[in-house]
Amino acid sequence: MSDTAWTITLLYAVATIIAVTLLLVVFRSTRVGFRVKVASRETLEKRETYWGVIAVSLLVITLGATIFAIPYGSDQSTAGAKQRMTIVGQQFAWTVKPARVKAGVKTTIELGAKDVNHAVGIYDPDDTLIKQVNIVPGVSQPIEMTFDEPGRYTIRCLEFCGVDHHLMENTLEVVR
């Protein structure tokens, strides 16, 4: 799994365990003999407002923490890129040129789709998904990335494109 996938797993597991535990506590509270001192409706409605404020705050915090880590923006600038390559998809093959690039160098990849929607999914030598981008036919889509490790990377199609979609695979050699 990629670092991002691990982050997702951890955050999601923690949030889910807390949430499910709270709900189970709520459901357990209906056992006969446990029903003592129920808060008044007015109190519960007031608490609903508090919960609304808490929910909004949590969302705003999450937004602030993640909105700057988006893949947009820098993609359009090719400044500082030391090598260029093209990856073009068509039913049902990828054409990768050149098929060998250098590791640790900022790379501009010009993506293209000849016929239908495709998505390029780049898997590193350990078969971990490190990058994916959708490609709309007839539109130019340059992205920028750096291949950190040398080795054989796999390129798979990640947007459904027809009968042999799952066979649409190619490789890319990254060398020092």
Place this chain on the structure above:
Amino acid sequence: MEGSTAALGARGLTGVIEEARVRRLVLQYVGTSTAFLFVAGLLGMLLRESQADLVRIDPNLFYAIMTAHGLGAFVAWAAFAVMGISFWVLAEVGFGMRPLGIALARTAYWTMVIGVLGIVVTTLFMGFGASWVFLYPLPFEGAGEWGDTAAGIFSASVLLTGVSIITWCAAILDTVTGPGLGSDAGPLNRFGAALGFGYIWPKRFRTSRPLPYPVIPLAVIGIDMIIATLPLAALLIVMIIQSIDPSVTIDPLLAKNMLWFFGHPVVYLLLFPAVAIFYLLIPRFAKKELVAGRVVAFAWFIAVIVNVIVWAHHVYLDYPSGSIQDTLNTAMQPLTYAITLPSAISIYSLSMTVWRSDFEWTPAAKFLAVAIISWLVAGLQGIINATIAFDVIVHNTMWIVGHFHNMALLNIGLVIFGAVYAFLPRLVNREWYSESLANVHLWLTVIGGYGMVLPMLVQGLEGAPRRYAVLPSAYDALTQLTIPFVIMTAIGQAVFAFNLVQTVRGKVHEERQTVLRSIGFTTSLVAAAAVLAGTALVLNREGAGESPEQPALGAAGGQSDAKARQLFASTCGSCHSLKDAGAAGRVGPDLDQLEPDSARVAQAIQRGGAGSGTMPPTLLQGQDAQLVADYVAKVAGK
């Protein structure tokens, strides 16, 4: 709200249809959608079994079934079921239907049935396999598997389901602004009142009684689905025209946005009516009113607006240069967060309604309680999907498939079942045949469902692509682990079907005997399924070990190579590059670069390619084709 259905008859004077007709209508919707559930479920089971290599089906059939399963389970079962149940929810809170509403609801029913049948025919019998999101222009680039006619009929069928949804919205809006509302203001004001504005501006949107909460989500989705479906209808009409006159086309990126402009709200066509069911039934089981105040009304006020402007989170990974798509996508993250508020507030309201109540744990109540848990479990996944920085990893992977099944089956699905268990006795005027079978249904669905969903989520985090007829072998172990759970889910639905049929047939309710019978029946079925699945897995593993695939190399000797080289140069070289044959075509993929194996080349020759160059099928045949395939596999990249 108690006794409100009894009051329905009394409202006959004000133009409200008597309850019996509404009841028949609801039964029609629920019965037909349940039948679609069984078909769509079996198709889904077949898909996963094929991925697990228990029964490997032909790729295009896989994708055609995938198209049918997606639309079948989503639209023909879940959406169709909640569309019908919504009318009953409204009836129970005193919103009877008027003649116009009934007529619209009937029209919506038949349009849906015809549309779904069209989808079944085009996918299962005409091979249309462009997936249930049919991303334009794929329907017209079927690589020879299906023709433009199939694409045209498919588009028309989906258009019918869209027309059905719009007609249903009209029926809902007619009913929520009807006499049940208790408002004598003008039409616009009545819409506002039905949306719950009276909780925010009590003077302006006055009603004779406080608006029942279940009405709000239904009014919201009734308005939103009309707005959301119109652009999709336009796209489908263009596609129908293109299937007749190929010169008519549409921009693919625009088409993608039009699709998702519908594709997001349609998810809430499932969720919002489910929330209405929660709002109605949870207080009933807790024997008190829903704990809710103005905040819920505010949340729905946000929902009715934001719901129709969050679509672009489905295209987070489309950001071509020179378009405004990236700006649009960035704006979608906060908007998508905002749309989680109705869920966050509603879950609070429902929890606090249950909190320390004298809760009646009937089977229906248990279904709803587990559904609330799933709502939260799947909703938190939704926040991850809404976050662009996380979405870049999970987009287009099995994670999304897992999220979707978590939401649609284990939240919405359980709400539908819960509603059926709660409402059916009133609808058919009979008690359930067996409550214990209902519990068996619940637990098989929950355990089977999560056993099915969790591996999908994990596979997605590990980068498994979605919509693959054959997954890369690294994911096989988890896929095979899923199978017993898939079968368990299916058995759960079989138990449901049995219970349903017995109930409708009016079988006598012999709970004690049934307990024994059902326990024996179920355990033996589960055991049989587990054994079956286990054996199949073992056999499958051994089978795979016995015959490792050998790349077939060409008949030895330079002579055949020479012939193949010549064949290649004359037939393939104008489009493909292959150094060994001195070919440098640039239309199709560079074969030195692609290094395909022999089977892949043979397939391409036999089937042809599609795309801009359009490689025609069977350029070479028989021995020649095999010769060239073996030759290309041997020399490519050398």
